[in-house]
Amino acid sequence: MTTKRILVIDDEPSVTRNLKLNLESGGGYEVLGENRARNALAAARKFQPDLILLDVMMPDLGGDDVAARLRADPLIHNTPIVFLTAIVSNKETDGHEATIGGELFLAKPVDMGELRKTLEQHTRN
Amino acid sequence: MNSESASAFTLEAVDHFQGFRLLRTIKAWPPSLATTVLIGLMAIVGLVDYLTGLELSVSLLYLIPIALGVWTGGRATGYTVALASAAVWFAADWLGRQSYGHWYLPVWNTMALTVSFLVVAALLASLCEVNENLERAVAHRTRALQDEIAQRCRAEGELNQALREVREAHAELQRTQFQLIESAKMESVARLAAGVAHEVKNPLMTLSLGADYFLARKLDNDDETQLAQDMKEAVKRASSVINILLDYSRIRPPQLSLDNLSLAVENSLILVRHELNRQRITVIREFAPDLPLVQLDRARIEHLFVNLFINALQAMSPGGTLTIRAFASDIVEDAADQAVTVELDDTGHGINPQNAEKLFEPFFTTKPPGQGTGLGLAIVRRIMEIHGGTVRLTNRPDGRGARVTLQFHSKFEGK
Numbered sequence: 001m002t003t004k005r006i007l008v009i010d011d012e013p014s015v016t017r018n019l020k021l022n023l024e025s026g027g028g029y030e031v032l033g034e035n036r037a038r039n040a041l042a043a044a045r046k047f048q049p050d051l052i053l054l055d056v057m058m059p060d061l062g063g064d065d066v067a068a069r070l071r072a073d074p075l076i077h078n079t080p081i082v083f084l085t086a087i088v089s090n091k092e093t094d095g096h097e098a099t100i101g102g103e104l105f106l107a108k109p110v111d112m113g114e115l116r117k118t119l120e121q122h123t124r125n
Numbered sequence: 126m127n128s129e130s131a132s133a134f135t136l137e138a139v140d141h142f143q144g145f146r147l148l149r150t151i152k153a154w155p156p157s158l159a160t161t162v163l164i165g166l167m168a169i170v171g172l173v174d175y176l177t178g179l180e181l182s183v184s185l186l187y188l189i190p191i192a193l194g195v196w197t198g199g200r201a202t203g204y205t206v207a208l209a210s211a212a213v214w215f216a217a218d219w220l221g222r223q224s225y226g227h228w229y230l231p232v233w234n235t236m237a238l239t240v241s242f243l244v245v246a247a248l249l250a251s252l253c254e255v256n257e258n259l260e261r262a263v264a265h266r267t268r269a270l271q272d273e274i275a276q277r278c279r280a281e282g283e284l285n286q287a288l289r290e291v292r293e294a295h296a297e298l299q300r301t302q303f304q305l306i307e308s309a310k311m312e313s314v315a316r317l318a319a320g321v322a323h324e325v326k327n328p329l330m331t332l333s334l335g336a337d338y339f340l341a342r343k344l345d346n347d348d349e350t351q352l353a354q355d356m357k358e359a360v361k362r363a364s365s366v367i368n369i370l371l372d373y374s375r376i377r378p379p380q381l382s383l384d385n386l387s388l389a390v391e392n393s394l395i396l397v398r399h400e401l402n403r404q405r406i407t408v409i410r411e412f413a414p415d416l417p418l419v420q421l422d423r424a425r426i427e428h429l430f431v432n433l434f435i436n437a438l439q440a441m442s443p444g445g446t447l448t449i450r451a452f453a454s455d456i457v458e459d460a461a462d463q464a465v466t467v468e469l470d471d472t473g474h475g476i477n478p479q480n481a482e483k484l485f486e487p488f489f490t491t492k493p494p495g496q497g498t499g500l501g502l503a504i505v506r507r508i509m510e511i512h513g514g515t516v517r518l519t520n521r522p523d524g525r526g527a528r529v530t531l532q533f534h535s536k537f538e539g540k
Contacts, residue, residue, distance in 0.1 A: 018334035
């Protein structure tokens with residue numbers, strides 16, 4: 001089974017740490033956490049992820065700006081991005097991933113079962 | 126009766142009671158009829174004079190055709206009739222072969238009578254002219270008064286219209302002010318909600334991921350597994366409070382479509398049926414059969430009813446009764462519109478009337494700590510606002526619980 005690389009960009013170290021712990025302990029994923037939004041592009045270029053989990057609200061740079069930079073990069077622009085946000089209610093996403101304005105969203109706090117389903121479905125092959 | 130018609134009525138009454146109508150009718154005779162009558166009258170008076178001779182002095186009767194002549198034809202006709210009457214008198218006198226002591230007596234009598242008739246005609250003509258001038262002045266003044274009254278009526282109408290417009294503008298201003306206050310409040314709540322969501326949900330996510338990690342590791346015993354599951358549940362509950370706040374603050378345009386309120390009520394009842402059964406609550410439906418369709422955002426209206434049903438359930442003891450009434454009524458101000466009212470009566474403890482308005486404010490709750498977010502009724506009011514409707518919470522008239530009254534408008538098409 002191939003290991004998928006997931007880049008988690010979130011300003012909360014506890015979130016990136018726990019996501020890494022959960023996904024890697026279950027097998028099949030290699031996770032890199034990045035807590036500084038401004039370093040996201042460099043981290044993505046270096047790590048070459050198969051999917052990026054990106055927090056929307058971060059203090060130094062918003063998730064939308066980070067996404068714009070990632071998509072402008074020729075090496076990263078095809079990498080799927082799933083946004084993680086606290087300001088979308090679970091009802092709006094119906095507990096699952098949701099598409100808002102053409103973007104994929106998962107509402108925080110994320111359920112690991114749902115996250116795994118989303119990763120399986122959208123991770124680049 | 127307005128002032129214009131009142132003045133017309135008064136003038137007509139004066140006309141009638143002073144006998145002016147007959148005189149006006151005579152004055153309006155055509156000249157041929159007037160001439161015929163005048164000649165006829167002079168002939169009759171002359172004949173009477175001839176037949177009676179000196180035994181009965183009827184000279185004064187000649188004044189009748191003279192007066193009539195003046196009245197129907199004016200001064201010139203009056204003089205003509207006066208001269209003609211004098212001639213008729215002389216003819217009657219001469220034909221009657223009256224005997225006078227001296228020759229000049231009949232000449233003198235004729236001259237005296239002619240002058241008298243002319244003087245009478247002149248006096249009557251002057252009176253008529255004075256009367257006509259007076260009537261013209263009265264008519265002129267009446268027209269002026271009527272114009273003035275009409276002008277005042279118009280001014281009054283314009284003033285009333287202006288007053289109505291000012292009142293409408295004032296009401297609109299109040300509505301706008303209310304909406305501005307509401308939107309300012311909503312903006313604050315939205316900012317607060319986003320801030321709270323960000324600050325609380327990130328730690329919740331850490332807790333949730335931690336619990337997920339332990340659950341995935343096949344814990345040593347059931348107690349530990351249960352502990353991790355309880356942690357997940359606690360995270361879910363805390364998260365749902367934040368979600369309610371987010372949903373409340375979210376300003377999304379409603380998805381309106383013509384829909385049946387009673388169907389929305391039925392669907393919402395299905396969502397709370399387990400709780401209804403658990404508490405042995407009897408549900409009585411009194412839906413009018415001809416309920417008009419209204420523009421509804423079905424998801425939000427069902428959310429509204431579920432909130433209200435849950436409130437009623439929490440207020441009632443087991444075995445209570447929930448009565449749901451829906452009926453339509455006409456709106457006086459707008460014949461094309463109809464109010465569709467839904468009343469929910471519970472058999473709970475009722476409300477403190479002092480809190481009736483506060484209950485719709487965000488975060489106000491009378492429930493024990495931990496049992497209510499204080500957003501349920503605020504959400505209900507917000508949903509009614511986006512439907513152009515109103516919500517009221519009162520005690521039932523029979524004092525056996527609380528009543529929620531929702532009023533929708535059949536004409537509402539969104540704003």
